[in-house]
Amino acid sequence: MLRVLVVDSSRERAADVCSAIALAGHQVAAVLSSALELSDQVLNTKPDVIFIQADSPSRDTLEHLAIMNRDCPRPVLLFSQDADSEMIRRAVKAGVSSYVVDSVSPARLDAVVEVAIAQFEAFQHMRAERDDATRKLSERITIDRAKGVLMKARGLDENAAYHALRKLAMERGRKLADVAQDVIDMSNLLL
Secondary structure, rough: EEEEEEEEEEHHHHHHHHHHHHOOOOOOEEEEEEOOOHHHHHHHHHHOOEEEEEOOOOOHHHHHHHHHHHHHHOOEEEOOOOOOOHHHHHHHHHOOOEEEEEOOOOOHHHHHHHHHHHHHHHHHHHHHHHHHHHHHHHHHHHHHHHHHHHHHOOOOHHHHHHHHHHHHHHHHOHHHHHHHHHHHHHHHHHO
């Protein structure tokens, strides 16, 4: 059973969505009439999935969705009557996992939710890999800069500078990149 947060400005439509969610065996965590407090509600209710239903998603809705996606990402299904390809692109860029041009039917609900969750998980995995690669590259650059400082200050070759950094990191029980940053900071202080 999934906990679902529903966002819909129409009470009647929201009631229909909540019924479809209940018929599919899921629980409605909360119902919002707009996305204005989306991040706060996600933090408070901790839903598994977010359903947004709108005739056409507003700029405000997409902005609040992007903030929520940055701060507390969740799979988001957006049901809309707007089939404009630019709108779909903006929605996906804001964090929508599945954009459905139609309304939700109880028979299709589970399949649509599964697709959204799979898309969300794949995106989160790619984001984590990107962040890890970015961190490693940044650490590599810091280490190379620190080696340059040691090479210049102590007249060492590159290999000896690397081993000096590594030895210092092991002696202090710290990461190599952290010790390298310390070396750079100290050299900046002395200049």
